[in-house]
Amino acid sequence: MAEYDGVLANGSGDQYHEKHDYVNEEAMSGHEIDEEIDEEEDEDIDALIDELESQDGDNADYEEEEVDQPGGARVIPEDLLQTDTRMGLNSADVLFRRKKFGYNQMKEEKENLFVKFLMFFVGPIQFVMEAAAILAAGLQDWVDFGVICGLLLLNACVGFIQEYQAGNIVDELKKTLALKATVLRDGVLVEIEAPEVVPGDILQVEEGIIVPADGRIVTQGAFLQVDQSAITGESLAVDKRRGDTCYASSAVKRGEAFCVVTATGDSTFVGRAASLVASASGGTGHFTQVLHDIGTTLLVLVIFTLLVVWISSYYRSNGIVQILKFTLAITIVGVPVGLPAVVTTTMAVGAAYLAKKQAIVQKLSAIESLAGVEILCTDKTGTLTKNKLSLSEPYTVAGVDPDDLMLTACLAASRKKKGIDAIDKAFLRSLRHYPRAKNALSKYKVIQFSPFDPVSKKVQAVVESPQGERIVCVKGAPLFVLRTVEADDAVPEHIADAYKNKVAEFATRGFRSLGIARKRENSSWEILGIMPCSDPPRHDTFRTINEAKTLGLSIKMLTGDAVGIARETSRQLGLGTNIFDAEKLGLGGGGEMPGSEVYDFVEAANGFAEVFPQHKYNVIEILQQRGYLVAMTGDGVNDAPSLKKADTGIAVEGASDAARSAADIVFLAPGLSAIIDALKTSRQIFHRMYAYVVYRIALSLHLEIFLGLWIAILNESLNLQLVVFIAIFADIATLAIAYDNAPYSKIPVKWNLPKLWGMSILLGIVLAAGTWITLTTMFPHQVSPPQGVDGGIVQNYGHRDSVLFLEISLTENWLIFITRANGPFWSSLPSWQLTSAILVVDIVATLFAIFGLFVGGRTNIVAVVRVWIFSFGVFCVMGGVYYLLQGSQGFDNLMHGKSPKKDQKQRSLEDFVVSLQRVSTQHEKTT
Structure with missing residues (x-):
């Protein structure tokens, strides 16, 4: 897989575009420079958009700016909601629902710090020391009494201070809720504090906002693109239409709609994740x-x-x-x-020592647990990969200059900061490899822009060239773009076949592909080619994974991305190709696999795709029940429950506050290479x-x-x-x-x-x-x-x-x-x-x-x-x-200590546990 953001050289020979392969060592040596350039380019993107937007002024006809008010063209169907969709809730409704459902915030249980401190005087060793102090006092041996009491107090203070410094996961998850919300109250759109949202509110969501509560889209013909990577780990925005649910703490990247609030506070998707975290913290800890x-x-x-x-x-x-x-x-x-x-x-x-290497240990016992970790479960997006879409080599139709393809793709993009999405950013970022396209982009004027249409599966822009020629630029789903071209004029069979074969090839390799075409004034449509995009691995991931394996670790990928993308990423990184859809686990109530086979399945898999927090949590739990010490790496809210459940939770660089608070170790340095140092040190x-x-x-x-x-x-x-x-x-x-001076073991170590x-x-x-x-x-x-x-x-x-x-x-x-x-x-x-x-x-x-x-x-x-x-x-x-x-x-x-036996008795217990999970989940669905 080509990791570099460049393309093939064009035929003119006056410039070239580098081609790097991920596993090429020479390419890897330059990745740190590439990352610095990426950061500089990210800073330049906003300036470029400002320049393009100011040049277009108010002349461009942006269909995405058209807004329908409630009660107008976009009438919310009465049969979907109990709320009056033209008026929203009134004050009495709000008070009643708030009294019944509470505020839109997560409940917090305060911990008595004094009681927590006293608990450090509880335990077998402490009891014996306390008994010795009492005996010394009874014998009036005040030297012994003072020394013993001093040791007791020292142990308690050290333990209490370390525990007190750890973050509170519930507090951090609470911060992920939006601060403001726009709702329909008494027929008027009003802005309120997010905690004041109640179930049944008619909520307005639009590009650029954070969704404050779970809500179902009720606007006829609505189309949204929502970034829910912090919840599911998906690297691209997800399409949402009428009837779909927008989850709290997800970000709207494009479009506008009205939703009826279906869940608030602890009842939201994120709220349930918080409850999973709370339930995961009930253990005493392995070292303890x-x-x-x-x-x-x-x-x-x-x-x-x-x-x-x-x-x-x-x-x-x-x-x-x-x-x-x-x-x-x-x-x-x-x-x-x-x-x-x-x-x-x-x-x-x-x-x-780890802190000097930018690895912050939040719970000291995690160091001991990390030393014995046998399985490392890792999120893909932002952990193994950059969480930054990157363009690979484009496929261009014969005679098409890659710069022309790139220019056309960038013209068919929003020039509004709020409307820019991950795909458009990837194209703009890659312009540095196409200097002629970059120089020409600002010379074109956008006349009309139509955002992504879920029916035609494409983005379209009408632009005016410096010579005054009008050009229609299109990018979108490759086969839909091909149909657009074929509707105007037949495409030669050899070109169409090659184009379709390339689409299939990119799909099998785990790429998301975009077809690009244009129509010049007084000319027919012409297909230009295909641009594959991916979320590339970090520069050190391949080496890190190999070194982790030499330390006796088995690595499993858990990601919200599609199976094809996850499998290709796993293959490129040497993790294996046994990547399966998380639904195969049957933990959601629909599986037929016996419980013991589910355990075997999880144990043998290289990873799972399209996972949700409950899947991650259950995978960790299954592996732990099989006797493994499990570590989990992650960076998003979706990782928090499994980070807390794991024997060692590891938050990588750039992790959300929720993930950091749930983790035992937080890495401030980018990439996973610091984990190797942490393993050796532990x-x-x-x-x-x-x-x-x-x-x-x-x-x-x-x-x-x-x-x-x-x-x-x-x-x-x-x-x-x-x-x-x-x-x-x-x-x-x-x-x-x-x-x-101590050596480190080449295999996981445990207390035998x-x-x-x-x-x-x-x-x-x-x-x-x-x-x-x-x-x-x-x-x-x-x-x-x-x-x-x-x-x-x-x-x-x-x-x-x-x-x-x-x-x-x-x-x-x-x-x-x-x-x-x-x-x-x-x-x-x-x-x-x-x-x-x-x-x-x-x-x-x-x-x-x-x-x-x-x-x-x-x-x-x-x-x-x-x-x-x-x-x-x-x-x-x-x-x-x-x-x-x-x-x-x-x-x-x-x-030698005995490992858990996988005998028939254990397998029967596993069957019972999984069956109970399915019955419980099915009951939740029916109620």
Whole structure:
């Protein structure tokens, strides 16, 4: 498909017109320049129209300017409406209908921000932290109490601020309603605020306005061209006639008519889309669910450990204070108190990195979801394509100069800004490639202009040349233009056959074609040729899609355009040709395909055409029910429900406010190439989070196992202040994981919780074994517990709690160097930020041990060196265990998470769900 807006060289040789192919790499290198030229040309179009309009003045006879008033020639049939079509509604009618149906605006549910903030203190991890704070207060341990409360408040503030910054989709959809409306009230046309429109109002719509409410055209013989791309994604204006519905927020590009308002506010097409968005936001989010599952499991383990401790304390007749101290120690170490803060910081740093590349993350959890996305559903218009009609190589009849064809087509166009449509803009924009046509255009004077006629399927203009010759210029549906020419004089058979064959060829290639002809004064009609037009792909789309596929993504196109156009675009971009009409899904109540086959059909399709918001929403839902993580890209109001429903909603550059608010990530840079950077970055961030979660669970299990055994067997525990600082040091040291050097996976990544727990448990056991060895080797040479020791790994004088604190801190901090690497820990160097943070914490922990902070006894430097050496030995053992587990296929098979099974039970459930959807939709139609 020719992407460039030029045409073939003419025969004279005095100029040439470039011909670019979309997949040609040399052509692609110049696209950025072409786009800059496009922007400059767009600015010049208005100036050109102003010049042409001023030259025509008031002499041109524009049929599109003729307006019929209600009650005149265009009488609205009484049998179509209850409203008096000559008088409209009166004041009493308006008050009654407004009371019954409400204002023409979308309902908004206010969210209590205080309650929303309090919800950040709810969850398994938060509950354990809050219980620990209460215990610390009961024991009058104010240091621990202050630290725990500070962590709770920090986690809540970070989460609340991030959520508060997200846009409100209902507010943005509300803004798409028109601000003003012209209605017939008491026999007079009056302008009112759009929210004041009520069902039954007689609404005047004309070119250039935004339709304020859904309305059915009631004017006899009316013809409108309506741009509803923001609703359905169609790139060209849609023809509307009497009996057709104009949807709220669509734009009238040509014509004038009167409509009876059939729906307002939430009942409009856009309003129903808003309700879909609201219903899509009820989930908790994938990452939130993962953290909840981890927190719940850790909470269960804490309760189990506490039961062991309480039972052992009961048989030893420990006092209540001693039992509470044991309980507080287990509670503090049992859950990763800094887990929410560290993962939030990791994602926030990634979001800041993406922001530098003009990708704004509105919901941090979307980064994690994007890393695991397996299917990318994308809108076509404005996402894969430019949303800007472009002309390709014209077909010209033998002997016809392409400049003559272009000049004739531009003369058969409106010279009024309000009347200019996407097709006329495309012709005017392409004039830069036809300098002779561009120079000659302003020299012609329009005598009479007739806009598009739905019967004859053409636009016609009578113009006067600089020499005073009158010429009739026509462009329109190719076969209708051919009939116009043949009605005047027979067209040679070989020319007619070639012309028809070219029309068929363009249609199969997905082009919209326009036939162009002219009739000179005192001459017969002559056919000039055909101009194909299309909405071309963005310059980087082909490369972006290929790179996305290398990252393990399956891509599906969802568009409101016709099947032929969608299929051709998909073929050119390498997406495949399995593009089907959305009606084949049968989700509108008319399908016969069993539910499970609908699921299979959606899964196998490369995309769907002629879709509406409900189709997009249901496709996303079906894929999610099949176990896929789904991302959706889009830019219009029509994309909002599926953007909100998707695991990751992506609004591309130029997206509407509604799409931006519904999306999780908003791209400000043009094209889709930024998505690739986002995918890579999200997978790097996921790797950092996964490494931290494995590390942090292993730490919790380490101390639960060690302290639980120590308390149960020996009825002793570590100093409480040191326990708190172990937890703080672990999280402070690893906050820098957000800045670590991390690889990105070549396939989508997910939380495989069974494997994560398996590795964490084994690492926790190794850590606990190392600490237990450190403790038990002191016993044979212990002088007076818990004072001096001179045996085991410690020589000369040392303090038991200080030695244990140092060994625990060192081995736990170094574990992150193991979990962050895909292979051996030396295969990937950590960032200087992570290395520095851990080194600083290790030094502080060493000083704690040397000076005996909180325990009152010093530890000899020789003992400290021995602890460092022993800890490094434990580190090497952990590294070997982790490396063997990573490369073990048997361990993967044992611990691999199960995917959703497509068994008969699931297929029966799918049949039931789809049947229920069809019954519900059919009920809506009948009621």
